[in-house]
Amino acid sequence: MPIAFADRLANVETSAIRELFKLLGKPGIISFAGGFPDSAMFDVEGIREASERVLREEPGAALQYGATEGYQPLREQLSAFMAAKGALDVAPEGLIVTTGSQQALDLLGKTLISPGDKVIVEGPTFLATIQCFRLYGAQLISAPIDGQGVQTDRLEQLIVEHHPKFVYLIPTFGNPSGATLSLERRRKVLELAVKYQTVVVEDDPYGDLYFGEAPPPSLLALSREVPGSREWLVHCGSLSKVLSPGLRVGWMIAPAALLAKATMCKQFSDAHTSTFAQATAARYLQAGRMPATLARVRQVYAERAQAMGDALRQGLGDAIGFVQPQGGLFVWARLTDAGGKVADGNVLAQRAIDKGVAFVPGAPFFCAEPDHATLRLSFATADVDKIREGVARLAQAVQA
Amino acid sequence: MPIAFADRLANVETSAIRELFKLLGKPGIISFAGGFPDSAMFDVEGIREASERVLREEPGAALQYGATEGYQPLREQLSAFMAAKGALDVAPEGLIVTTGSQQALDLLGKTLISPGDKVIVEGPTFLATIQCFRLYGAQLISAPIDGQGVQTDRLEQLIVEHHPKFVYLIPTFGNPSGATLSLERRRKVLELAVKYQTVVVEDDPYGDLYFGEAPPPSLLALSREVPGSREWLVHCGSLSKVLSPGLRVGWMIAPAALLAKATMCKQFSDAHTSTFAQATAARYLQAGRMPATLARVRQVYAERAQAMGDALRQGLGDAIGFVQPQGGLFVWARLTDAGGKVADGNVLAQRAIDKGVAFVPGAPFFCAEPDHATLRLSFATADVDKIREGVARLAQAVQA
Structure with a gap:
């Protein structure tokens, strides 16, 4: 057997x-x-300097167990990093650090999906998202996209029809589609979140990698203009595509109740993200090297x-x-x-x-x-x- | 709402x-x-030297995405580390690296526990184990312990009565009990695993922290003497208690089929453990500092x-x-x-x-x-x- x-x-x-x-x-x-x-x-030079400073100035904290929510100096740096990108009201306590943004997806699955629950994703979307949510028993619904990202009229119909647990989008330079959701559709998505009281997850690992003009503001930054939308919005960020995937440093911004549940689930998933990697990332951001990078x-x-x-x-x-x-x-x-x-x-x-x-x-x-x-x-x-x-x-x- | x-x-x-x-x-x-x-x-000095060498000699690999199974040089070092502790036949491919041994518990839950499944744990046992398995819907059964660890007669009765999905033990310097399973009972546990075709999980974060004589061999090391037992045995190790919790480096040794499923689940949990932390741990072990530490x-x-x-x-x-x-x-x-x-x-x-x-x-x-x-x-x-x-x-x- x-x-x-x-x-x-x-x-x-x-x-x-x-x-x-x-x-x-x-x-x-x-x-x-x-x-x-x-x-x-x-x-590499910037990361080397950052990790050296960590081991010289804060070795005890950086090599010890840490809070499940994340290493406080990193949470502060990420708060500032988000503010520089237009999300002005993300306090350090308004985000948790995750082991890459993949873990944010896993925590969302664990926190929100009961077997049989429906989740709307873009067709096409990130492959590991599909598999991750299916492991929690999600029934995935595919929302069609075009060159302007998800088709919001169709998305609204699908929300009405399926009452999804949440909607998962990669609005900016999507994987695999490369598509970017237009400003008009971004507003519409936030309005749909409020209208149907539906959680919307904005996965944003690529938004910093623009070639010409900056893309439209993230759903997170835009949520200030759509009253009530922040209560239904989750934003996942990552240093993997812009600094180093090997650090495995991502973060999740979410309403307080959801963040608390995700933190509890993370406690029993991996206790916390590597404090050594977190402290290194914090020092790196603090050193001001990110804009040039x-x-x-x-x-x-x-x-x-x-x-x-x-x-x-x-x-x-x-x-x-x-x-x-x-x-x-x-x-x-x-x-x-x-x-x-x-x-x-x-x-x-x-x-x-x-x-x-x-x-x-x-x-x-x-x-x-x-x-x-x-x-x-x-x-x-x-x-x-x-x-x-x-x-x-x-x-x-x-x-x- | x-x-x-x-x-x-x-x-x-x-x-x-x-x-x-x-x-x-x-x-x-x-x-x-x-x-x-x-x-x-x-x-700290040893970890600093290790991380410096990593960033000097293998920065591309250490900062990039890596295999979900783990960074190969670390798997090799952990194989040697286990061999030095008497588990002589653990190939690098016979283990996966986890984000602390907490993640090994999570992967066991995800891989093995369907809602309503029964799992036997020691009474008392590690608190985060209880919570972790319950999140997957496990019904936990408490097996009594004494100064010699879990009472194997009682354990056998409970296995017969409950047909558990697996048995979870901390056989050496248990948390919280401090108790160490006697050699005789270790053999018995392995025999029970074979007799009842029941997975036994040996969580071993403390085994290296002995004060006088070394404790009895781990279930893993002892499994060579109990034919067929290795097919039902999972061993979780960790550098957290002996080197640094902040690296979040643990590992899991398991039968190939289980290891493959756990790897798939890990792929969608956090993609892989920090390669930077893994490479640092590998260099540290390679440098031969662990025995003195x-x-x-x-x-x-x-x-x-x-x-x-x-x-x-x-x-x-x-x-x-x-x-x-x-x-x-x-x-x-x-x-x-x-x-x-x-x-x-x-x-x-x-x-x-x-x-x-x-x-x-x-x-x-x-x-x-x-x-x-x-x-x-x-x-x-x-x-x-x-x-x-x-x-x-x-x-x-x-x-x-």
Whole structure:
């Protein structure tokens, strides 16, 4: 008799993407498959200085158990960081530190989802969100998006129809869609939260990675203009895409009652996030290096995004359609079937591996009714020359 | 209408201990209440050297996303660490790194417990274990212990009666009991696991903290002598009590199928444990500083345990009964009611605060049928003088 696992595991399959990632070790592969920042751009010197100061000036606190809510100096720095981004009223006590923003999703699942509860997510959305919420027994409802983010009319219909426990959105430079919710729709989302007394979760790991003009204000910043909306709003932030994923420092801002329940759940999940990592992040932010780091990261990703867009238009022409990204890490594209070329993202992914380039097919990012013609290409980790070479290989693979 | 939380939150109350801890800020309080090591004994210099080497020699990997299973150099070091403790056959792939051993408990809950499933724990056991498993809907069954750890005859009866999903034990210097399972009972537990095909979880954060002779081999090390037992055995380890809680580095050793499921659950819980913290821990272990660190920690805690035991015997006499601890962080004591003195741990805790000393009453550590006469005293964080002064205050408080 084998070990009997919990029923909830039956809700989640091993991801098709994981199988694909095993192929990435093939020599010479150019990868557009990842969802991570370029490690060559980490501010190692700044992080080294920060961690040194921590171990010199506050070793006892930084290496000891800490409050589940987070290391107080980091909560203060994150409060200031959010204020600089237009969310002016987030007190240090108004946020908790999480072990990456992935843990914020897990805590939301634990705190809010009973088996059978409905949760509305974008179609497509972040794959680990889908799996995370399904592990808590959520029934996911897919809200369609376009180039302006989630379609709010459709979202309202789905809220009315399904009475979801909450709505989960990545409003800015979404993963995988790259789409950014328009200002008008942001207001509408906040109004829907109030009108239907529905929790809205704004996951915002990419909002700082804009290439030209800043995107519209976050739902959090905008909530001041929509009375009552803050009572239904959760905002998840992360240092992973802008500073370092390896620190595993994220945070969650939420109404006090929800924050208290999430803190209790976190206590029994991992007690607290690494105080050493938290203290290092706090010192880093305090040292004032973040603006320069962000400026550098934005510039490099902007160049790569441009190079990928240009190469795709030139090399694949009308075989592919996409909106040129204005921020984030991803090009979200759709195979058009023009000229009888490959039109299935999964088929193309297999062929592409043979040609020496990897990406992630789009279908797994949909919790329902997958669009098999879609694909996600990350421009974050390959330099401009590699991007051109990789897209050239992709152009070969797309020939039917 | 307020936010509606998940049903599972109804299974868990805010801990009475948390309320107590709020009182610890009172000036001049001597605290025996904590469950943490003394931060004055952290090997800050060793950790500083380790983190510096990490950022000099492997910054890209240490600051990037990593495998959910753990940072490979750390898995290798932990494999060697376990081998040095007698568990000779734990390959690096046979363990996953967790965000403290608290996360191992959470992953066991997520992986194994369906609502209504039964889990046997010691009475008393670690409070956060009780809460963690209850959040997954477990019905906890209390197995009685004595000075030799869990009573295996009673444990067998409970397994037969309840068909538990698993049995959770802290066999060595248990929290809060301080008790250590005898070698004979260890064999018996492993035999029960095989006989009844029941998963047994060995939580072992304190096993390295012995004062005189080493304790009996861990269930893990002993499993080689009990054929088939390894197929049902989970072992949770942690660097928190011996090196630094703030790193949040723990690990879980389990049969391959369970480890795979736990890895999947961890992927959606926090993606992975801080690579920066993992790489630092790996370098620390690799540098060979752990044996000296352990020797120093053992010596200091041994002195403090002795001082507390002596002071308790001298100051409280027959008002209190306890077994002198041979390791770990705690004295687990029982008020005897002798001479009509205070016999309720909760009452004594309140009076003790008034006298300027804090400890944790024992009742909350029982998942059922609490023994209200019990209390847990940590000798880890106060020095010998403070311990004597604190016990003197306790002796005043115990006067009815």
